[in-house]
Amino acid sequence: MWQLLQFPLCPFSRKVRLLLGEKGIAYEPVRESPWQRRDEFLDLNPTGQTPVMIDAERHVTLIDSTxxxxxxxxxxxxxxxxNGSAVDRAEIRRxxxxxxxxxxxxITAPLLHERMIKRIVYRQPPDAKALRDAMKAAVGHLDYIDYLxxxxxxxxxATMSLADxxxxxxxxxxDYLGGIDWKSHELAKRWYIGMKSRPSFRQLxxxxMEGITPPADYEKLDL
Amino acid sequence: MWQLLQFPLCPFSRKVRLLLGEKGIAYEPVRESPWQRRDEFLDLNPTGQTPVMIDAERHVTLIDSTxxxxxxxxxxxxxxxxNGSAVDRAEIRRxxxxxxxxxxxxITAPLLHERMIKRIVYRQPPDAKALRDAMKAAVGHLDYIDYLxxxxxxxxxATMSLADxxxxxxxxxxDYLGGIDWKSHELAKRWYIGMKSRPSFRQLxxxxMEGITPPADYEKLDL
Known part of the structure; x- marks a missing residue:
């Protein structure tokens, strides 16, 4: 069986897990904390980043979420x-x-740094300005999702794709790290509730993540 | 005909141009300087980055080199x-x-910042430490190429691919920006001379780039 090296808040591992779930591919999640920079992990993947997938029987190692x-x-x-034509596929990949x-x-990287890495590695409080900047950027990205x-x-x-x-x-x-405010983003909110209700998403x-509690609405389907 | 929005030292546009050359696809290069952040260009591509390809007749816009x-x-x-099996293709893409x-x-980003952006945009000299760090990093990357x-x-x-x-x-x-020293990297050097000698590469x-002169060896096939 495939092993997936990942940690619960890795957005790239989540992308892979959602794809594996949609396609019905079995895998065993294996915890890897890239910030620990384990020698064995760096030997496997010189970038030091999750996710990595391993099929030990067939001696196959796959690196990078894309x-x-x-x-x-x-x-x-x-x-x-x-899905679709080469042009459709180019738009999905874009x-x-x-x-x-x-x-x-x-958004995700600064939130992970401020709310996870600083807590786990540096034992420091988050920087309020960095959090505000990330949340402000999230509004712009939700605007773009509304526009799409x-x-x-x-x-x-017309169909659900790797872009979604x-x-x-x-x-x-x-959202887990408190960076998303759905106010005045009705289309994006409805789309995201649709994504959350998929079986592939419920498990995630x-x-x-140990020591970090998500907001009350994080799992809810009625935001 | 396809138009390719690019500038001469954009490494991602060079990747696309080499692929177009290898495949014999005609295109018209159109100069775009992303650091000017032209409104029309940002409307076309919200990331503000080159390359972008446009087929005006078919109303197709392709964004991002990959x-x-x-x-x-x-x-x-x-x-x-x-080329090859799905596993071979995963290794190329990795x-x-x-x-x-x-x-x-x-390497490339700090060199472009120090030697091109600082000259063109800020009219500042490059930072010596940043240049040294980039050249030191290049040695590590050439080691990895030698290893491969x-x-x-x-x-x-076994075959030339998008990775090369x-x-x-x-x-x-x-190399154009003086960041590559081939000393004690014989395998990498021979491979790179092979790449340089391809017709797709000669034109590049x-x-x-206006105002920036490459080193004497830049175009040479006998390093």
Missing amino acids: VICEFFEETVNKNALL LVVWFDNNFYSD LDHRTWLAG ITAAAQISVA LAER | VICEFFEETVNKNALL LVVWFDNNFYSD LDHRTWLAG ITAAAQISVA LAER
Whole structure:
């Protein structure tokens, strides 16, 4: 069976877990805390980042969330998440890059640093200004999601795709860390409740990161 | 015809140009300087980054170098650059991510900032320590390329792939900016001379960024 090296608040591991769930691929989650920079993990993946997937029997190691998603999209037909024409697929991939890079660096990464790394590694309180900046950036990103959903049923077009999974994975971590305010983002909120209600998502939402409690609404389907 | 919005020292645009060259796809390069943050360009691509490709007749816009490469790999069969089994393709894509993210942030990005942006935008001299750190990081990356080539003919395996193109694109910009010392990296040097001698590469090497002169060896095939 596949092993997935990850930690509960890794947004890239969440993306992979949602894809594996949608496609019905069995895996065993294995806890890896990249900030500990374990030698064995760095030997496996020189970037030092989660997720990594291992099939020990077949001696296969897959590194990087986008690489992992492309691999399973190519090898498992069930529930295609890169649908449509080459142009449609380019739009899905553009949004995957947007949320993995821009949403992550504007919002998820600073929230993880302030509320998780500072607590676990440095035993410091979060910086109030960094938190405010991340929450302000989240409003801009929710505006963009509203704009997309004003034209489309799902973020990249007519069907649910890897773009929705990637966005929801990032948002779920930001939401866990108190960075999301749904006020005046009706379309984005309704879309996210739809994502949360999927069986692939329920399991993720039930997990907790030790020492960090999510807001009361985190798992709820009626925001 | 496709238009490619780019500037001469953009490593991601170079990656796309090398792929287009290998596949024999015609395009018109159009100069875009992302640091000017033109409104029209930001409307086209909210990330504000090059490359962007436009087919005005078919109303298609492609954003992000990896998205563009996947698009042409899917639509143009000639000279496949994501070759082999799903596992082979995962290894190619892993190295694309490695050079686009890690090589770029360790080496190309600081060199572009110190030697290009500071000159063009801020009219400041480069910071000597930042340059030294980037050149030191380059030694580590060349070590890794030597290690890969000790086991393989090309970076990801038996055939030339998008991994070679991505690495060569990053290295060529770092080399233009004086950040590469080939000393004691024989395998990497021989591989890079092989890449430089390809017709797709010759055209890139002939171009200049205004006000910035590359080292004497930059275009040479006998380092």
